[in-house]
Amino acid sequence: MAGRSINNLGIHARVFRKEDPFYLSEEEMSDRTPMTRAGYEKLKAELNELENVQMPEIEKRIAIARADGDLKENAEYHGARESQGMLQAKINMLKSKLASGEIVDPATLPKDQVVFGCTVKVKDLEFGDTEEFTLVGAGEEDYDVGKILVTSPLAQGLLGLKVGEKAEIEVPAGTNRFKILEIRFE
Template identity: 60%
Template sequence: MSDNRIPMTRDGYDKLRGELDRLRGPLMIEITQRVATAREMGDLSENAEYHAAREDQGQLQARINELADRLGRAVIVDPSALPKDTVVFGSRVKVKDMEFDEEEVFELVGPGQENPEKGRILTDSPIGEGLLGKKKGQVAEIEVPSGRIKYKILEISAAKID
């Protein structure tokens, strides 16, 4: 587990907290009952229902651990109190792709609020990290899995994070 703090809004935190509560509560109870019911069916070495339920239980526990870790490292940030002239968590950034001469808009958000289809990217994603700290007019050179991207910062404003 990492010591890195994770910025998120109160809404993002509450959304993850709600998911964690749901996973620890009703979902874990349901899977535990499936394991118990399958165990009662007899020979565990050849019991496919038991093995499937145990695998589901393990995956659920891994997700619970991940969410608990994120929430434990969360730092609640009020985006309205952040600088408006620098790309930071909670910024809405209009950029120009220098290679393709196309404009894109990104909102830098925390866990639980990401939605790449809507341009909402995590601050710790490659593009998010590459944009952080930049000001209007600067060029961000970002290493991504498909190569290198150059974005010119055109506008910075506060994201409308819900």
């Protein structure tokens, strides 16, 4: 899309429509995070790596540095403790994502409209460019290849639409208009 890129989609305003097949209210959205089984397993594997490989390595570094004596001026000890704190924060974030995650099987959702798990091809009606987006859950997003969070403003503006329908998504700079060209599941 000329003038816009997948990297600056954060400018899009959040659009919710209660008739959408995957509509989530603000309250529900803060409680649930839709994700595929693959996305859930990816987060679990990452958590396992952090807890069972990286954290024990840091704990060993702390023990070795502590054995060196005076902790007040022990840069290795303080560096390892700082690394431990940052790693623990990441572990806590992953645990939170997993706890709030709701595994959704895209195969159970409608195939004729934009829903979680689909890849949608759209035409920007202002610039004439076409883009493809895959609506994914937490841990699966990769903006460089068009995988966007289903909870993102752009995805929320497209949910429930069918091929040929148009979306108008309000943004601070105006209104972006898209036409749905294709919906598929991979």
